[in-house]
Amino acid sequence: MEERGNAEEDLAKQHRREKKDLQAKIQSMKNAVPKNDKKKRKQLSEDISRLEAELNEKHENELRQLQTSPAGVEVDEVTDAVQSLDVQEQAEGKHTRISKAQKRRDKKAAQEKERENRIAEAEVENLSGSRHQEGLKLSQKLAEKQLQIKEISSDGHCMYRAVEDQLAGRGSSLGIHELRLQTSCYMRSHQDDFCPSLPTPARGRCSLQCLQHQCSFSTDEFEKYCSDVAETAAWGGQLELRALTHVLQIPIEVIQADSPAIVTGDEYNKPPISLVYMRHAYGLGEHYNSVEPRKDAAAEEQT
Template sequence: MEEAETAEDLLAKQHRKEKKDLQARIQSMKNAVPKNDKKRRKQLTEDVARLEAELSQKHEEEVARLPSAEKVTSSVEDLDNGVETLGLDDEPKDGKQSRTSKAQKRRDKKAVLEKERETRIAEAEVENLMGSRHQEGLKLASKLAGRQLQVREVSSDGHCMYRAVEDQLAERGLGVGIEELRRRTGEHMRSRADDFLPFLTNPQTGDLYTADEFEKYCSDVAGTAAWGGQLELRALTQVLRIPIEVIQADSPSIVIGEEYEAPAIVLIYMRHAYGLGEHYNSVETLKEAANEEEG
């Protein structure tokens, strides 16, 4: 008759499986990060070290608890079989052994729930690596790397498009802040209503904006954190007399204001950047290329 596995054997088997699962998860994480993305590779190394350390600590704690668990289990079994245990002939009248057994059951249940929670976290992290936001980031990084560029993050506060333009202008030594960019954009649109009004419709009715609605729209552009899109980009190119190129993950780049001869401002459009969706970022020279030039 085959011997029943001890608690120690079962725990060792569980630990081997958890280590194997972690290695598979780490491999998936490595495959999802481009080799030329040093910043993310560094972060990946730190994440891997953290996950391995956490698993190792968890295993050590479980092994440390094992003797206590085996002792309680064997005591309960011996009592059930009428065998003297721990020097006692009968079950303690004060019910202490029963309380200990229940406490161990609570600890076991807590350990199972914790393991399930860790499994859900691991699955969520792998899902995130394969999610829309992550995949969009990989595609953009690949496109930009071909041009020796990388994303430069700007705040997601409703001003992101203007902040990205402000950042690009600063690289050219042009100190134009977002307040001025907004004000000039709103005024330009207001002064050329025939060029912009036909593209604005009421989201509730689908009707073209009235003159009053258009006036409010221009005021919001100029003085609030209203999100900017292609109409505002068109107005900005005309105000600045500079083309603006918008790079996207799944579509060809869009260049607005090609009639102007200045080098284009380059923006990144991200559809899945945040919970609210769309976001603009700026760009900068790829760190590796910058280091080579300095060398």
């Protein structure tokens, strides 16, 4: 009796699965027929009724056969059929999962290959690009001086940070904020020297004093420029370096790739501090780095 009960339970499980499959098939058939096509909709209803009737008849026959069959004979056949169906479905499900996993692996492999191709193309482009060529030229120039580039962060303070780094090598503790403040003060007190060299402002008219000195900035605009030097991360350039060399009373040498080095403040009879000017180092534009002794040269001296 227990064996027959298990067989009936397995058969009921099979019937529920078949009904579920039929409902999915019916839904697919409905989706394939336009709602405004009355002729096809009528035929669809007839087909659905026929399929449902056939399945019901099949289930009734299987159940009747199970109930009337001797225990241990038909019961085993039905049980084996249900188990075979389960094994087949599991195998199909496993095959589907493997197939999806393989698709994911193939997609990942294709993406990785595309990424490698992009990297290779970028490397080829960089070898002939302005940034790479600039780096090669600077490395050669610095090697002649037994120097190498010391990277400075690109945050708007790069010129002042590079000067700070060079001064630290000489025992100075001046930081970027003090350097900015002293640069601003020197420019304010020497307006006639700096105002004519400043870029033309986008708006405003020059005062009489500025016109007399051929200045492109008004007094207020020049004051604003100096305030930005002292209080913001405004990028520093050649004008600020000119002010700094007088503040520090030290020559400042700027090494660049495509031109001879520019030395500001050579009237001061002291060894210059050296900066590296890079036009193509970063996407945002110009940048200053510091320098340091070449590591291989320093190692040779120690040995």
